[in-house]
Amino acid sequence: MQLVDKILPYKSLSIVGLEKNTGKTETxxxxxxxxxxxxxxxxxxxxGIDGETVDAVTNTSKPEIMIYREMIFTTAEQYFLKKRFSAEILDISREHTILGRLVTAKAVSNGKILLSGAADTHTLKKTIENNVRFGTDITIVDGALSRMSLASPAITEAMILATGAAYSSNIExxxxxxxxxxxxxxxxxFDSSNIKFIDSNSTISINGDVELKGVYCLIDNELHDLDMLSALTISNISKGNLEKMRQNRTIFVFGILSxxxxxxLIEKNIAKDSTIVAKDFSTIFISDDKYHIFQKMGGKIMVLRKTNLIAVTVNPTSPEGIILNSTILQKRLEDEIGIKVIDVKQAEQK
Structure with a gap:
């Protein structure tokens, strides 16, 4: 199946780079x-901003973003005025960014552009919803450097991950x-269909949309607040709530999981048989080694919502001129992750 065929079933797609110059714009x-x-x-x-002709950090040339006739695009006023093709304005937002209001338009001809869209995920979600009003079938979001939040399933349904030599010059x-x-x-x-949260005598269902903050413990299918505003301050937990965690080892984290x-959990000997439930992968900021230690000790990490990763793309060339063997890199990645890996520059030449 071709990459485009994998994209078409979705209404929204994010393209995220693991590092600057990993080939996100080429993708x-x-x-x-x-x-x-x-x-x-x-x-x-x-x-964020993308489509620059020169990388501001490495001073190397970058590919511009090509828009084709009939495509709808959203960018800031300053960049809309600098575009090099004709377009019909469909909407101008009330919200202001540092580069002006956001302009949504339909391309009348082909051309290149600088994109500077929503500054936050709330505005981005609103942009995607507005695009449906203009008859779009799919919105593609070009992500800022390592901005995983836009790939949250609460924002986009699917994602493509761009990696490459700029992320590491060693293949392994x-x-x-x-x-x-x-x-x-x-x-x-995590199956949360039967879980309830009781707050101020009202009961709400738990799912990926619920706006809770802090750390909770699951007891008899009900979430109990552990009185922690963030998992980052878990060391301040009371003795009573620590005992709840010890006896009921399913822990929900609404916010950053680090x-x-x-x-x-390891220090308190609670890691074994513990399950940590995060909102989605974009809120998880743990290291590779900690994850595997936790896993080996019998712990699990799960999510309320899962993102559809449909492909990984690679850029085997780093800004410093290091060139990895693309064929070996693609095969090694595919063997390890079980997902189609594409060198888009190589694919363009076929």
């Missing part, structure tokens, strides 16, 4: 070029680090 251009002749109406936006290290990110993306979903909670 976006490859997707746009190959999807333009499909029957789907495509919209494109970004979180690159494969190991990329595999770990894919492991987090692929974490199993090494601190893992270390705490």
């Amino acid at each position: 976006l251009n490859y997707v746009l070029k190959n999807i333009k002749n499909s029957s789907k109406r495509v919209a494109i936006t970004s979180i 290290t690159l494969v190991r680090k990329t595999k770990f990110v894919c492991t987090l993306i692929g974490l199993a979903t 090494n601190k909670l893992i270390d705490f």
